[in-house]
Amino acid sequence: MPAVGRIKIRVPHSIARGQVIPVEVLVTHPMETGLRKGKDGKVIPAYFINNVDIYYGSDRITHCDWTIAVSANPFMTFYVKAEKAAPIKIVYKDNKGGVYEQAVQINPS
């Protein structure tokens, strides 16, 4: 099983100042619904990311509330107006207290 909470971020190679850029993020997570049963007939407990915070520099620019209906290994695309050289940091929190974060530096020219 792959490690839970591994994050991959993709941003464009060259960014102009003021450009609105797409940021694609993938995180490894089972996103277990709590509705499925395992081979032993017991319900697999819910285990999913319910909270996502996205920071650009020191400002929180986006926040997501997720439920069990977000697919396993969540992939999302959001947009950022690249006005300053600063890191974009994504923080995921799951319902079992796990916190996973990663940042990528963007340097608009």
Place this chain on the structure above:
Amino acid sequence: MEQKDKGLALSRRAFLKTGGAACAMFLVAGSLPQLARPAFAAQKEESINEVLRRQFGGRQVSPSHVNIKAPIIAENGAVVPITIVSDLPMRSDDYVKKINVYAEGNAEPYVAGIDLTPANGKAEFALRIKMRKTSNVRVVLETSRGKLYGAARSVKVTIGGCGG
């Protein structure tokens, strides 16, 4: 002969009576869960209309400015890629504050709520969601001025994605 006919008629009457009683019982039994529902509403399935009423009250949702990009047929309900695009402005005084995503056929229709700020530059977000069955994907946007905009798009699901 006459006797026999009478007997038959009686038995048919008796049959209809008991049958009717059984039907009535079914109806009563059917309505019982309805009455008992509020007690365990948290576990019970909530319909999309109930969710929307709880979240927005009776506020008007205007069916414009929202575009949902989603497959017409999703082969796997566990991974349905959707993109929400809006042409609404993202100025500091007027921007899309929140994107609410619903899958109407799911046991829990609310999928995700995304809070945006003007720093996002444009009101667009893409996500992969799970859908239990063929139904509508519904989106309600809320702007910082308190206006609601919505859209819905039907997605055909051939394999459900919520377990089982």
